[in-house]
Amino acid sequence: MILHPPTTATTEVVLAQLEARLHGRLLRPADADYDGARRLWNGMIDRRPAAIVQCTGAADVTETVKFARQHGLLVTVRGRGHNIAGTAIADDALMIDLSLMNEVWVDPDERVAIVQPGANWGDVDRETQVFGLATPSGIVSTTGIAGLTLGGGFGWLSRQYGFTSDNLLSVDLVTADGEFLTASETENADLFWGLRGGGGNFGIVTSFRYRLHAVGPIVMAGLRLYPMDQADAVLRFYRDFSANAPDELGTLAVLRMAPAAPFLPKEIHGQPVVGIAVCYAGSVEDGERVVQPLKAFGTPVSDGISPKPYTQHQTLLDSGVPAGRHYYWKSEYLAGISDESIATLVHHAPQMTSPLTSVLLFQLGGAIRRFPEDASAASHRDAAYVLNIQSSWLDATEAGRHVAWTREFWAAVRPLAMGGVYVNFVGEDEGAERVKAAYDTEKLQRLAALKAQYDPTNFFRVNQNIQPAR
Numbered sequence: 001m002i003l004h005p006p007t008t009a010t011t012e013v014v015l016a017q018l019e020a021r022l023h024g025r026l027l028r029p030a031d032a033d034y035d036g037a038r039r040l041w042n043g044m045i046d047r048r049p050a051a052i053v054q055c056t057g058a059a060d061v062t063e064t065v066k067f068a069r070q071h072g073l074l075v076t077v078r079g080r081g082h083n084i085a086g087t088a089i090a091d092d093a094l095m096i097d098l099s100l101m102n103e104v105w106v107d108p109d110e111r112v113a114i115v116q117p118g119a120n121w122g123d124v125d126r127e128t129q130v131f132g133l134a135t136p137s138g139i140v141s142t143t144g145i146a147g148l149t150l151g152g153g154f155g156w157l158s159r160q161y162g163f164t165s166d167n168l169l170s171v172d173l174v175t176a177d178g179e180f181l182t183a184s185e186t187e188n189a190d191l192f193w194g195l196r197g198g199g200g201n202f203g204i205v206t207s208f209r210y211r212l213h214a215v216g217p218i219v220m221a222g223l224r225l226y227p228m229d230q231a232d233a234v235l236r237f238y239r240d241f242s243a244n245a246p247d248e249l250g251t252l253a254v255l256r257m258a259p260a261a262p263f264l265p266k267e268i269h270g271q272p273v274v275g276i277a278v279c280y281a282g283s284v285e286d287g288e289r290v291v292q293p294l295k296a297f298g299t300p301v302s303d304g305i306s307p308k309p310y311t312q313h314q315t316l317l318d319s320g321v322p323a324g325r326h327y328y329w330k331s332e333y334l335a336g337i338s339d340e341s342i343a344t345l346v347h348h349a350p351q352m353t354s355p356l357t358s359v360l361l362f363q364l365g366g367a368i369r370r371f372p373e374d375a376s377a378a379s380h381r382d383a384a385y386v387l388n389i390q391s392s393w394l395d396a397t398e399a400g401r402h403v404a405w406t407r408e409f410w411a412a413v414r415p416l417a418m419g420g421v422y423v424n425f426v427g428e429d430e431g432a433e434r435v436k437a438a439y440d441t442e443k444l445q446r447l448a449a450l451k452a453q454y455d456p457t458n459f460f461r462v463n464q465n466i467q468p469a470r
C-alpha cells in the first residue's frame, strides 16, 4: 500500500500512530519544513512523499521499519540525497530521512571511525583529520557516506587503500523485519559481503565503522588547467602520466567551462578548459617529486597543485556541483585511454550544451585491483578509469537539449568502454538491465540469494534493486 491520497483521514490516523512512536519529527506535506526536506541534490527529481520521518537514532529507524511493514507502506531511505537517480524518494511513499543522524566518532589509537548514515564526507574528513587520519571517500565533500559506501565507493585515496567499502570494518543495520544486526567479516559475514557494493537492498545501516589511515594533514594536491583547444595533447599526456603513477597518487582529467571558483583566475572564468587534478597520499616531498612531470608539462592557464590541507583538497570540486541544479549523467568504465577514446572526448566535450556541464575521467586501479574480485559485492575492480559525462543546467525547460547531448556523447563512448557500470552512477532512466550490468552473473546470483534471505518481500525496493531469488 502507498499512502495515497496523502490528505485522507485514514492516512492521517496512520501517520499519527507512527509519529507517537518517534523521537524525531514526522513531516507532512502541509508542514513548513516538508518542501526543504524532500529536496535532493539533483533538482531534476521533484517527488512528493506522503510523509518524511526524520530519524534521530536507530530506535526511530527500527520503529519506522516495523510500522511500515505492519501497515504495508512503501518506504524509501535517504542518506544525504546525492544519488543521481533520486532513489531516496518516491511519490506517496514514506521517506526515512537519516540526515539528522550525522555524528562521527574517531578512535585515533585504533585508527577507527564510527559514522552515522546521515553524515557526508566533509563531516568525516573534519573529525578524522584532527588526527591526520582519513579513509577513501568520494571526491565531493557534500556526498553522503551511506549510499557511497554501500555502492562500493572510490575517491582520491582509493588507488592506495581500495574502495571505501574495502575499508569498512562493520555496520549496524535494521533489516526488513525490524531486526537489529551487526555485520562484519566475523558476524553475518555473508550479509557483510553483500552490503559492500550491493547498495541499500538489505536493510538500513545505522552506523558504519571504517578503518583509517595516516593521510596529511598537508598533501601535495590540486588542479592544473589548460585551454580546451589543447585537449588532445593534455589527454595524451594524462594517459602516460596516470599509467605510470604510483598508487599513492589519485588522478583525474576534467573537461568543462572554468567555473567562477575563487581558486581560479578571473580571466578564465567561463572559458573552456581541460585539466588534470591530483592528490598524493604520501609525504609532501615525495608528492612534489611524483607530480614534477605534470608541473613541467605545457603552459597552464592556472596551476593550483601545491601543498595544502587534505580537507581543502577534498572540497576542490564542490563548487562545480552544488545541490539543486538539474543533473543528468552517463557513465562508463574504460580499460585504458585509447586513441579513439581521446578522439571521442576531444570531439564531443567542446560541444557541451551547458556552461555548467563537466566531463570527468577518474583513475581507478592500484589497491582497488589488488583486492580479489570476489572480496565483496563491489564490482569491476579491473577497470582502469571511470568516465562521467555530467550535464548540469538551471532551467528545467532546457532539459531536452542537454539530455540529448549527453546521450549522443555516451553512444559514441559505449563501443570503446568495458560494458559494466558503477551502481552509484546508474541514472533514473536506465532500468533494471543497467543495474544488472553493475555486477557479474555470479555476484548477481549471490546478491539475489542474500536478498531472498534478508528481504524476501523486497521491502527495500526503491533503490538500484536486486530482486530476491525465487
Ligand SMILES: Cc1cc2nc3c(=O)[nH]c(=O)nc-3n(C[C@H](O)[C@H](O)[C@H](O)COP(=O)(O)OP(=O)(O)OC[C@H]3O[C@@H](n4cnc5c(N)ncnc54)[C@H](O)[C@@H]3O)c2cc1C
Residues within 6 Å of the ligand: 041, 077, 078, 079, 080, 081, 082, 083, 084, 086, 087, 088, 089, 098, 117, 137, 138, 139, 140, 143, 144, 145, 146, 147, 148, 149, 150, 151, 152, 153, 154, 155, 199, 200, 201, 203, 204, 205, 206, 321, 424, 425, 462, 463, 464
Ligand atoms: C556530486 C557527486 C559526487 C559524487 N562523487 C562520487 C565519488 O567520488 N565516488 C563515488 O564512489 N561516488 C560518488 N558519487 C555517487 C555517490 O556514491 C551516490 O550518489 C550515493 O548514492 C550518495 O550517497 P547518499 O547517501 O547521499 O545517497 P542518497 O541519495 O541519500 O541514497 C541513495 C540510496 O542509497 C541507499 N541508502 C542511503 N542511505 C542508506 C542507509 N543508511 N542504509 C541503507 N541504504 C541506504 C538507499 O537505497 C538510497 O536510495 C557522487 C555523487 C554526486 C552527486
